[in-house]
Ligand SMILES: Cc1ncc(C[n+]2csc(CCOP(=O)(O)OP(=O)(O)O)c2C)c(N)n1
């Protein structure tokens with residue numbers, strides 16, 4: 001790096017600090033339509049990272065590199081992209097406003113090429129690690145080798161490292177042989193509320209080294225290093241090293257005179273250090289004492305250039321929160337905002353004329369032409385089309401599913417994947433499965449036997465070598481297609497997020513399928529939400545589920561997951577009862593996760609299927625009798641749209657039983673038993689409460705906007721039911737999942753489901769205990785569709801289950 005380039009970089013650093021600070025100020029003080037929600041956290045945090053990001057984006061990064069920027073540095077990111085011509089003034093002017101640049105970098109909502117969304121701290125950080133593993137996976141399979149290998153970089157707040165998911169990821173990274181990943185810690189020793197604990201850096205250093213990382217500590221800038229070399233310098237170094245974080249922050253805030261007083265008080269009559277301090281004016285002293293390496297371009301550039309690509313590297317960069325701004329170092333500065341007066345003086349100091357606040361080259365000492373020339377040659381700026389497109393992989397409408405007469409959906413899932421595993425097709429080759437230590441218990445075993453486990457270094461199955469009989473071959477190789485994770489569910493979702501963005505990040509489409517026990521979705525829910533927010537595409541197979549896992553244990557029972565499936569944006573949830581339904585849904589899902597079309601809803605079901613999304617399948621281990629039937633095109637469509645009549649209601653129908661999932665046998669039996677006493681009973685199989693509900697609300701909205709003919713699938717399905725007909729809904733999950741069905745055409749409804757959990761027992765005992773058994777369905781029908789007593793109820797009411 002030559003001197004001229006360094007001075008351009010420091011001009012850019014100044015410009016970025018200005019633009020980021022101004023963007024926030026503008027949103028708060030000038031635009032002011034934020035409904036009282038002032039921009040907290042941004043100004044001070046942005047200033048903290050401005051130097052590091054200048055060094056990275058204008059010098060170090062290459063187009064193929066991918067970066068997760070810590071949430072509150074979003075204005076810095078937007079400012080950099082603005083200077084590089086990838087962000088508009090209009091979006092900056094509308095920062096945090098409607099359709100403006102986002103408060104936290106957003107892959108889907110921002111226009112300036114965000115690699116990883118951030119916001120919920122800790123998640124973006126971990127995703128860089130998994131993204132690096134995915135890059136290795138893709139390349140090991142011989143794909144994308146014509147592209148240069150990218151480095152995965154996270155810019156992390158020091159308090160962000162409190163998030164446990166980061167450490168879960170670190171451990172997994174160590175197991176998987178992580179490389180090519182940089183985590184840059186903005187060590188400003190401040191969190192949101194306060195100044196952080198002393199000596200954290202030493203814990204971090206030890207931790208990272210233990211996990212096999214290189215650790216680079218960047219503490220002192222060039223000025224301080226020079227001062228240390230002078231007489232009295234060693235005293236100064238020790239003073240800084242011993243200075244508590246709180247005091248250092250307070251002095252940073254107070255500035256030159258306070259530094260002088262404090263230092264001279266502590267120096268006493270030591271001659272050399274006193275001379276060293278006295279040789280500096282107040283301004284110079286403040287500059288010297290805050291010259292931490294995280295604000296020193298030469299130190300940063302040197303460290304980044306020296307890093308080893310093959311090993312993961314953690315940079316602990318000492319910085320000052322609010323550096324260069326009047327509230328620098330103040331412990332309350334997270335929500336700190338510059339006043340109009342402070343902004344005016346910053347503006348004057350930056351030589352920005354009023355009315356020229358957004359001008360890119362305003363107030364710089366180097367000519368616009370020279371800076372423009374520099375910007376045009378910034379390596380990172382060369383990425384014109386940063387997001388790759390990968391052609392969709394064709395999915396057959398029929399997946400082979402050898403169905404046994406009695407079978408569970410979980411076994412069906414294993415069988416379908418096993419069949420896929422036999423094929424040598426692009427589809428089968430692009431599938432990648434992953435599971436947090438429940439590969440075998442979620443029935444991925446047969447697939448893994450065929451396709452092997454992925455690892456950068458091959459590892460044979462010792463049991464196989466020793467000829468010890470075992471059902472599962474556990475062989476690792478670069479060709480393997482299953483990524484086995486440790487138990488941490490957070491890692492599962494973040495890996496799915498990274499795999500599900502492979503098409504965009506690495507230009508190669510993968511079809512990720514992750515399995516876990518349904519109740520443990522809750523453990524990784526924020527990471528799942530995060531994956532959906534950034535539009536990663538994957539299939540989540542959750543099994544076993546509900547209370548149907550019966551003897552497996554009360555704490556493993558999931559009640560709320562069907563509601564999560566309905567409420568989670570970007571995730572289409574299905575809960576099939578039968579394996580032929582599952583085969584249809586899986587085939588749909590494999591295509592759906594690849595769609596990126598129009599947001600326009602289809603006029604058939606009012607769902608936005610062309611935009612695609614991820615898919616959640618809630619499966620069960622319950623063995624149930626499978627219907628023998630022909631899968632017609634119409635039935636296939638209904639299964640995907642969310643519901644079909646297993647028994648069509650007659651014209652005088654008094655009761656409909658609508659069920660989802662594993663309670664199918666009870667629903668079928670109840671309908672059979674009621675048939676003599678209630679007329680024309682209907683049985684509705686609901687494969688996706690989520691999609692039925694979404695279509696219904698969308699169709700209503702469309703009608704309210706004037707499209708009077710808009711009808712959703714559920715409205716058409718229930719259209720012919722007489723008004724007096726009662727609806728009993730039942731599922732092994734929270735009853736609210738289906739309770740809304742009564743509102744579709746104004747039918748009375750009684751919703752059965754599970755509201756409490758914790759009992760173990762047999763399925764029959766638990767269904768009775770929680771009120772989702774045949775008897776409960778019949779009793780609900782009698783209550784809601786009054787008439788003569790349902791004869792079988794009496795018999796059923798005598799519990800076969802004494803003491804249940
Ligand atoms: C999961 C989650 N919890 C809480 C928050 C609120 N929050 C935003 S930033 C922050 C801490 C900021 O500290 P640090 O990471 O050190 O960044 P700095 O403020 O120093 O720039 C918190 C608690 C969040 N964004 N995400």
Ligand SMILES: [Mg+2]
Pocket residue numbers: 157158159186187188189190191321
């Ligand atoms: Mg901090």
